[in-house]
Amino acid sequence: MPIRVEPLVSIVYWYDEQPVEHITPYRAVATILWETPEVVTIRGLHGHMTRAMREELRGALRDAGVKTVRAERHGRELLWSVADGSPGHVAFDPS
Numbered sequence: 001m002p003i004r005v006e007p008l009v010s011i012v013y014w015y016d017e018q019p020v021e022h023i024t025p026y027r028a029v030a031t032i033l034w035e036t037p038e039v040v041t042i043r044g045l046h047g048h049m050t051r052a053m054r055e056e057l058r059g060a061l062r063d064a065g066v067k068t069v070r071a072e073r074h075g076r077e078l079l080w081s082v083a084d085g086s087p088g089h090v091a092f093d094p095s
Contacts, residue, residue, distance in 0.1 A: 008034050012060075014053050028053060038067040045071075 010032040015024055028047030032040050040061065061069060071077070 010034065012057060014047070014049070014056075030057070032061075037065055039070075040066050040068075041070040041072065043072050 012030045012032060013019070013026040014028045016027050017024065019026075026047065028045070028049040030042050030046075030049075031044035032042055034040050042057075058069075
């Protein structure tokens with residue numbers, strides 16, 4: 001029987017210096033849940049995330065073809081640049 005395995009979760013780490021394997025302490029981490037190739041939800045944010053780091057993530061997601069990003073921390077919506085009106089989430093358009 002044929003099967004297909006699809007990666008649906010990505011983990012993003014931000015470092016102050018070039019990481020050495022997984023032993024370098026990270027500044028921030030986020031979990032990306034891929035709902036579709038164009039829609040993701042960012043959850044599990046931990047650490048100190050600056051606006052510059054958010055913009056770096058926005059660019060990476062845009063380059064990956066993402067069109068809608070929903071962000072949530074501790075069960076609450078986060079304010080990103082463009083609200084899409086979805087209940088319980090605030091999204092941004094990464095373009």
